Amino acid sequence: AQTVTQSQPEMSVQEAETVTLSCTYDTSENNYYLFWYKQPPSRQMILVIRQEAYKQQNATENRFSVNFQKAAKSFSLKISDSQLGDTAMYFCAFSFNFGNEKLTFGTGTRLTIIP
């Protein structure tokens, strides 16, 4: 079974700075999909960004971008110009390219943006 590891339980950064959240995963498959979800204090789960493993280009959504290193099985999230509203739990998740439509999640990183 695939596993997703987030090795940073907590992080904090000053407002306007850049922060990178780490995620590694383990799979023997060549095609798969990776996601980052944000969970603010409201508890709502929000999709931040998605990456297809067969695409070389790193995904970007406004201030959020990923560094996808397929050989290293690494999928880090970079938040630029961090804002107070970025304070949240962030979860990395993995999906196969075939068969079941399930997501496997990491344990999360609690990010605090300091004013």
Next chain:
Amino acid sequence: DAGITQSPRHKVTETGTPVTLRCHQTENHRYMYWYRQDPGHGLRLIHYSYGVKDTDKGEVSDGYSVSRSKTEDFLLTLESATSSQTSVYFCAISESTRVYGYTFGSGTRLTVV
């Protein structure tokens, strides 16, 4: 999210009692999921459904059962609640997880005393 609702939002129950959580969707999505969220564990899959009356177990299914008699409703039942089932429970839906990921409900905080 407007297309998926969970009820109740909060519940306190006693050990040994049965509990049913409800997930309702208006998106007509094929797939529905129940996860539990616990500190240090992230989100773990309890059960999921890939169609009406088609369900399967996830990684932490012991002590839980599910039913899906209609496309829009997915029920999670704790047959005899225990303190270890105190958690936040999330329902999620998808039509194509690979393309769109999940849409989540707002969660149910369940406390078993």
